[in-house]
Amino acid sequence: MNEGGGAHRILHLGLGNFHRAHQAVCTEDAGRHGDAWEITGVAGSTRRVVEALHRQRMRYSVVTLGPGRTEVRQVASITDAFVAAGEPHRVTREIADPATRIVSLTVTEKGYGINPLTRRLDLDAPDVRADLAGEGPPRSTVGRLAAGLLRRSRESAAPVTLLSCDNITANGTTLAGLLRDFAAAMPSRDGAGLLAWMEESVTCPDTMVDRIVPATTDAHRQTAADAGFADEVPVPAEPFWMWVMRDAFAAGRPAWEEAGAVMTDRVHDYETVKVRLLNGSHSLLAYLGLLTGRALIADAAADPGIARAVHRLGDEYEPTLALPEGLDVTAYRAQLGERFANRRLAHSTAQVGADGSLKLGQRVPDAALWHLESGRVPSALALTVAAWLRCTAYPEQLESDRTGVPADPSGERIRALAARSGAIGGGAHDRARRLAQAVLVDEAMLGRRLGGYGEFAESVAGLLEVLETGGVQAAVRAACEA
Numbered sequence: 001m002n003e004g005g006g007a008h009r010i011l012h013l014g015l016g017n018f019h020r021a022h023q024a025v026c027t028e029d030a031g032r033h034g035d036a037w038e039i040t041g042v043a044g045s046t047r048r049v050v051e052a053l054h055r056q057r058m059r060y061s062v063v064t065l066g067p068g069r070t071e072v073r074q075v076a077s078i079t080d081a082f083v084a085a086g087e088p089h090r091v092t093r094e095i096a097d098p099a100t101r102i103v104s105l106t107v108t109e110k111g112y113g114i115n116p117l118t119r120r121l122d123l124d125a126p127d128v129r130a131d132l133a134g135e136g137p138p139r140s141t142v143g144r145l146a147a148g149l150l151r152r153s154r155e156s157a158a159p160v161t162l163l164s165c166d167n168i169t170a171n172g173t174t175l176a177g178l179l180r181d182f183a184a185a186m187p188s189r190d191g192a193g194l195l196a197w198m199e200e201s202v203t204c205p206d207t208m209v210d211r212i213v214p215a216t217t218d219a220h221r222q223t224a225a226d227a228g229f230a231d232e233v234p235v236p237a238e239p240f241w242m243w244v245m246r247d248a249f250a251a252g253r254p255a256w257e258e259a260g261a262v263m264t265d266r267v268h269d270y271e272t273v274k275v276r277l278l279n280g281s282h283s284l285l286a287y288l289g290l291l292t293g294r295a296l297i298a299d300a301a302a303d304p305g306i307a308r309a310v311h312r313l314g315d316e317y318e319p320t321l322a323l324p325e326g327l328d329v330t331a332y333r334a335q336l337g338e339r340f341a342n343r344r345l346a347h348s349t350a351q352v353g354a355d356g357s358l359k360l361g362q363r364v365p366d367a368a369l370w371h372l373e374s375g376r377v378p379s380a381l382a383l384t385v386a387a388w389l390r391c392t393a394y395p396e397q398l399e400s401d402r403t404g405v406p407a408d409p410s411g412e413r414i415r416a417l418a419a420r421s422g423a424i425g426g427g428a429h430d431r432a433r434r435l436a437q438a439v440l441v442d443e444a445m446l447g448r449r450l451g452g453y454g455e456f457a458e459s460v461a462g463l464l465e466v467l468e469t470g471g472v473q474a475a476v477r478a479a480c481e482a
């Protein structure tokens, strides 16, 4: 799989838990079948994981928590790590280094600087603006990539692959578009040169990534210690994992398929199934769980009312999917039920519910529009939006001591809209309608496309009102019996 000889390194931006339980494990396993590739991990700004890894001679453990079964495995494929904010010029240098064959990313949805309406780069985001103006070392993800690629194009001009492993629709294609937007907006003539070189020498394959990987707790540290390794930064994970990607690598890749990854040109079909049935259901579980005082996804999933809503949501998603050949959607959904029920993972509703304004844009509008265009109102999708709004607009009504509060970059804006909706007067019905309408036409949130369907806004508003006046179970009944 290697091309061009020499060292083989992956530079990974976003040294969070997911990468360490997914790509890093698959890369280590692939090394048993082909050339060994090493990973240099780059954390955004937090030093904790980087410092712990160095103290631990670049070893950490993955704690796999299945129903009734625990496995602790040490992973050593990440051989170096540093913090981007602390060594910004090193990021540029490492991207430019020809030994770096792949730059992969798990920087979360908000790390890409995407305008949710246009799916293009938000050129008004402060860090993107600063990077375009050349104010100090780059700090946005796309600005960092552009600076490194520009240097690479001038030094070795060696081809490279950018591999997004975030839960973003058409993640590779989207990333390539963001980079083109950045290059086109560069004030100097550098942008044109970068664009031309990227066209020839940079690939951005789409990927679908799947493994439920929660945040680390002391219980996971204890499990690692019990297995004989006093690990400060172990990563908990479920047994299931899946990685699907287009085999379009400009400078070679590890033999990931030997370790179980799937190479296909139909990534989009896998991704749609996963982002809707898994991530969409996860969002609904998180918000209804938070509204019923559940701190854990598994506890939300065990509530028969919430399970009924998730089932209804699956029924709404299913006809919108182009299924990959051989995928049995009934079995997939049944397996998802088991994965959500895995209490041992302790996946928190606040973590899964974070950044809803960015995530729901990929989990709700396309599927909702599919129904609305045929004259049907998808009420479980409307319930997902209503439950997110209820949690985000009125966080004071959550049992936050128990559950925490999901963070959201549009949280303040939503609370301001809710305050304005309430200040005009009227009862719960008027308040809910005003808030739903305001959010559905706000391009910074779900991307405004649903705003053209008054019947969807009505459904969200009705369910928001029931959530306030009758609670979660009443709202589930209203959605499922609509």
Ligand SMILES: NC(=O)c1ccc[n+]([C@@H]2O[C@H](COP(=O)([O-])OP(=O)(O)OC[C@H]3O[C@@H](n4cnc5c(N)ncnc54)[C@H](O)[C@@H]3O)[C@@H](O)[C@H]2O)c1
Pocket (backbone or CB within 6 Å): 013, 014, 015, 016, 017, 018, 019, 042, 043, 044, 045, 046, 106, 107, 108, 109, 110, 111, 112, 141, 165, 166, 167, 168, 209, 210, 211, 212, 213, 214
């Ligand atoms: N955890 C999972 O179950 C899972 C599964 C599939 C895909 N993913 C993808 O991986 C992403 C990260 O998940 P995780 O579990 O590693 O989270 P995490 O909280 O452990 O780590 C988040 C990482 O993103 C970086 N980051 C956060 N905001 C950023 C920003 N604005 N700019 C640049 N970098 C930023 C942080 O530095 C950190 O390295 C998810 O958002 C998702 O897209 C996660």
Ligand SMILES: O=P(O)(O)OC[C@@H](O)[C@@H](O)[C@H](O)[C@H](O)CO
Pocket (backbone or CB within 6 Å): 167, 209, 210, 211, 212, 213, 278, 279, 282, 283, 351, 352, 359
């Ligand atoms: O990672 P996010 O923040 O996009 O979404 C939260 C969870 O739904 C997600 O992390 C899932 O656990 C994961 O996508 C499973 O593969």
